[in-house]
Amino acid sequence: MxxxxxxxxxxxxxxxxxxxxxxxxxxxxxxxxxxxxxxxxxxxxxxxxxxxxxxxxxxxxxxxxxxxxxxxxxxxxxxxxxxxxxxxxxxxxxxxxxxxxxxxxxxxxxxxxxxxxxxxxxxxxxxxxxxxxxxxxxxxxxxxxxxxxxxxxxxxxxxxxxxxxxxxxxxxxxxxxxxxxxxxxxxxxxxPEEEYRIPFGVGRTVREGDDVTVVAISNAVVEAAAAADKLQAEGISVEVFDPRTLVPLDVEGIFASVRRTGRLVIADPAHRTCGAASEIAAIVAEHAFDSLTRPIVRVTTPDMQIPFSPALEKQMYPNRSSIEAAVRRVLDLPEPDLADSMARTESARLAPR
Amino acid sequence: MSNPPEDATLLEMQRRMLRIRRFDERASKMVKRGQIPGTVHTSIGQEAQVVGSCMALDVHDYMTGNHRSHGHPIGKGAPLGPLMAELVGKATGVCKGKGGSLHLADFAVGSLGESGIVGSSIPIATGAALSAKVLGNGRVALAFFGDGAANQGCLYEAMNMAGIWGLPVVFLCENNQYALSTPAHTVTSGVIADRAAGFGIAGVRVENGQDVLAVHDAVSTAVGRARRGEGPTLVEVVTYRFNEHSEGLRLGVDYRDAEEKKRWLELDPIVLFRAELSRRGVATDDELDALEQEVLAEVDEAVRFTDESPFPDPSVAFEDLYTDTLAGAQR
The missing domain is CATH 3.40.50.970 (Thiamin diphosphate (ThDP)-binding fold, Pyr/PP domains)
Known part of the structure; x- marks a missing residue:
């Protein structure tokens, strides 16, 4: 190594x-x-x-x-x-x-x-x-x-x-x-210094947990792992699953985790509409609905173009705070003050108009 | 000038031009009778341009094409049966019934596929030339495209890349003077062949694209240049399609001048070359008649092969997306 x-x-x-x-x-x-x-x-x-x-x-x-x-x-x-x-x-x-x-x-x-x-x-x-x-x-x-x-x-x-x-x-x-x-x-x-290959369609369990599954993509994996580590201190057990490839997609790996935890959060840095999170949510809803005890929550980038200013851009993508808030929501725990605007965006979308 | 073709080669040129003509005539009838689903774009009238180009290539050389698609694989020597079966959508089709008229390909003769997107196969041929260069296997690639595709940006990206890397590729513009109904001169600034100069590559215009030997000579020169490592050539061949843009198309508007059409119909490449073969004493009238009968029999045989072939099982639609089943099998 x-x-x-x-x-x-x-x-x-x-x-x-x-x-x-x-x-x-x-x-x-x-x-x-x-x-x-x-x-x-x-x-x-x-x-x-x-x-x-x-x-x-x-x-x-x-x-x-x-x-x-x-x-x-x-x-x-x-x-x-x-x-x-x-x-x-x-x-x-x-x-x-x-x-x-x-x-x-x-x-x-x-x-x-x-x-x-x-x-x-x-x-x-x-x-x-x-x-x-x-x-x-x-x-x-x-x-x-x-x-x-x-x-x-x-x-x-x-x-x-x-x-x-x-x-x-x-x-x-x-x-x-x-x-x-x-x-x-x-x-x-x-x-590993030696040559090795990771098969496509086989995801990776980044954190093991029992209470909720977070399927995370790309840099959201890092953010989800940070959220899981933080929540662990409160006794909340979060499983973080990285599918690693989206085509082919490790649906069995996702199902296995959701069947154990009964709750699913998907953290996807792509736009919300027709994103990877949408597809994963649909597949789980179609094939593992009976395992779910709460509705699926997606944490994504809103359907918005990306602004330049750091003051504007930072809030756009899933981060550890917004993932943590989503985990709390599916566990029916009080959510922290949503100072974080990503979570605010999510809440705004979910609010009745 | 390249070496003049031998008599056997000259006869083979006529044979392949006849194959394209009779194959496309039959396909046209079959479309009108509802025996071919969808439509086809025939190469009738452009046989000299197609065969003169294809026969300047070796069997191992690569070729890509466009929506006017049947002539290219036939010109490259593909057997007719699997091509006709493909037009009808049979299991024995050269693409197993998944491509159809717009997407014929016969890799066995270097035909890497026809493209239904105008200009889109030009980069593919450029890549085939890149692999030939990297692997040093001496092969050449030729991209067929029309006067319409000559105004697609990818051609100029490809000519530039082929120029800087000295790729063994021939850009073959089949200028039949109309992009569907649009006269090329109304949408094309300057002369297509002259555009080669802007990339520092060779460019040549074959004014009489109805003369198979003129085309063969120009393309042979380009292929020779490519094979010697001297880089790409843009060859523009001026020709004319005798039929409508696609079979069964009724526009109700005559976008081609009657006099112009009459003039070009008199320049039938097969009639012209038959006379040339006689003049040169390559074959007697009886031999040339026999050749025509042989080709008709080949087309009959291709249709019989097609008729006797089954349609593919519906499950075949779910094969050949990937080389393995993992990704294609996901729900």
Missing amino acids: TVMSYLGAIGAAQREAMDADERVVIIGEDVEANVYGTTGGSGKSRAAEGDFLQRYGRNRIRNTPISEEVIVGAAAGAAMTGLRPIVDLSYSSFLYMAMDQFVNQVAKNRYMFGGQASMPVVFRSAMFYGLNTGAHHSDRPYPMFMNVPGLKVAVPASPADAKGLLRTAVDSDDPVLTFEACLLWGMKEEV
């Missing part, structure tokens, strides 16, 4: 994948210069072993023009003909530039050609939400892509998961989109 940051773990997974298979290439803007920190060694190893450009050369490290449509489409065409590209699209808001390629080519080509194509390609992108980058850089767009059959969607929430899920993504013969929260970039933990 060694201590790695989230970003370092992604870099390690990319290096392992590049070493393991000559068909793996990295395509993206600014990948030569390692601007985003995942195409170079970290610290001493960079000095000793060189960055990716030095290690693998320009044939496999493809620094691109700012042309998302052809980046995505060319990666798809390359994947259909023998390469296994990892595409770094940097900000996840930039995925929209290539929406036609994602929806009409990447997701459909295997199916509409009757299985003749396989599409072993990974599209990585970073969600810069919570960092005062304004509306064009703060998106959390994974639910849009959950709505496109043919894509797989991963949302790693820890360094160990980031490394293991990315290796699985590169091994997959299907297209995978990974959404990496920048708020997690600096998170550090013990990560």
Whole structure:
């Protein structure tokens, strides 16, 4: 084991994948210069072993023009003909530039050609939400892509998961989109140095508990764990479950937890309408309704664009206070003074008009 | 100039042009009789442009196409039976009945798929060229697109990327002069082939796209350049579609000038090339008649194969989304 940051773990997974298979290439803007920190060694190893450009050369490290449509489409065409590209699209808001390629080519080509194509390609992108980058850089767009059959969607929430899920993504013969929260970039933990893979569709129990299940996504996992730790001091036992991938989704893992606790809170940094939380809530309502003793509560970003000012932005996403308030609500406990405006937003939505 | 094709190749050009013509004539009839669901876009009139391009490629080379889709796989040498079965939606269709006319693909001959979204397959061919370059396997990719697609932004992203990376790709503009009803000159600023210059890549315009040898020569030059590592070429071929945009379409408005149409109908690529084959002494009239009969028999056989094939079991609709069942199986 060694201590790695989230970003370092992604870099390690990319290096392992590049070493393991000559068909793996990295395509993206600014990948030569390692601007985003995942195409170079970290610290001493960079000095000793060189960055990716030095290690693998320009044939496999493809620094691109700012042309998302052809980046995505060319990666798809390359994947259909023998390469296994990892595409770094940097900000996840930039995925929209290539929406036609994602929806009409990447997701459909295997199916509409009757299985003749396989599409072993990974599209990585970073969600810069919570960092005062304004509306064009703060998106959390994974639910849009959950709505496109043919894509797989991963949302790693820890360094160990980031490394293991990315290796699985590169091994997959299907297209995978990974959404990496920048708020997690600096998170550090013990990560196995050896190669390992985390299967898709198998969630992770981050905190064990009996009173309520919190299914949390991306950086909300960190916030839910903090809320659980705080509530534990009061004798409230919160289970925090991270699905790790949204397509495929570990429905059995979610059901198992809900069946034990009887209560479900879902913390999802995406927008409220048709978000990942909506889908998880619907699946639980359809298949595990009898296990629920209280209505499901979603803690999400409201259906609002993201403002720039820290004074405005901070309140928008699920955080430990809003998750704590939601847990108290499903336990019929008095909720704290809702100074936190995220919780206030939630309450406003729920109030009769 | 590339090496002139041998006699056998010339005859094969005529055979493939005839296959496209007879296949599409039959498909057109089948649409009108309700035997093909949906509609089809025929390549009738554009056979020289299609076959001249496809036969400049090797069987291992890649190709992507568009909604006017049947000619490309036929031109690349795909057998007719599974293509016809696909148009009807049979289990033996080349895409198991999941693609239909708009999404024909036959990977066995390098046909990576036709796209119903105008211009959308250009980046795919660019990526196939990227894999050929990275893997060093000597293959070339060709992207077919129309004059309509020439105004899609993805073409210029692709030409730029192919230019900087020296990718072995040919951008083949099938300029049939109309995007459905819209005359190309009314929506296209300048000459399409001239746009190559802006990217520092080769550009060439084949004015007589009804001459299969003229097309073959220009595309062979482009393919040779690509294979030698000298980068991409934009080839614009001027041609004309003889039928309506799609079969069964009745617009009630004549957007094509009658004189213009008459002039182009006289430039039938199959009639022209038959005369050329005779003039060169490549084949006798009897041999060329026999070739026509052989192709008719091939099309009859493709229809018989289609008729005798079952429709797919409904459960097949739920296969082939992913390579594994995990994600597709979730509720």
